[in-house]
Amino acid sequence: MNSVKINSRTRKKRASYHHGDLRQQLLSVTEQIILERGVDGFTLREAARRAGVSPAAPAHHFKDAKGLLTEVAVLGFQEFGDALAAADKEGGSDPAQRLRAQGLAYVHFAMRHPARFQLMFRHDRLDTANAEFKRVSSRAYCVLDGAIHAATNTPAQGELAPESYGLLLAVWSIVHGFSHLALERHFRRGPGTEPASRDEVLRTLLPLMLNYLPVKRI
Helix, strand or coil: CHHHHHHHHHHHHHHHHHHCCHHHHHHHHHHHHHHHHCHHHCCHHHHHHHHCCCCCHHHHCCCCHHHHHHHHHHHHHHHHHHHHHHHHHHCCCCHHHHHHHHHHHHHHHHHHCHHHHHHHCCHHHCCCCCHHHHHHHHHHHHHHHHHHHHHCCCCCCCCCCHHHHHHHHHHHHHHHHHHHHHHCCCCECCCCCCECCHHHHHHHHHHHHHCCCHHHHC
16 A cells, blocks of 8 residues: 555656656755765766656656756856846956956856756767857856956967967966865864865955965066
8 A cells, every 4th residue: 555655645746757857856866965075986877866846757848868967057047147247347347357357257147056067068968069158158258358458468369479368367277276276174273174165165265365366477
């Protein structure tokens, strides 16, 4: 009798996902899996299991695992681009302030959405030919690129000189690397001490790091 009730509930759950929110449920459980197991630990079968559907069901919304992961990355880049654009605007006309504000937004996004952040730059697991992925990832990059153009007095549509492109790489690498180190809890005050808390990272270490962005030397 209990088995009949359980099977009945499972069928109802699967039916509700089929007709309603399976797509959103799969996106949600994908982020959960990445948080727990990392990007390389994700499998479509596990996502289907957690959503309460058959292994074949996700194909109705996403062609395959790469398609599902790409959709999560697209959502990440959409919010990431919005955050960078808003920060860039807050920086006003000063390129140094624009880049500092972008750096703050960059790290805050990574700490707020660690699963998406881990995935967004893993091109080996994504469909990088996807038109929407190309659009939103390019938009986020262009926010940084615009501030570097301003910092180096390069015309908006002009090609960056090697030295200017080097600046872009330096700023991006510093902020991106900091984000990963923070997420992996590598920051410590000294050997044998506890890793810095999230609050300490954002309130103390992040502003300290941003003071050394190389744009001040341009």
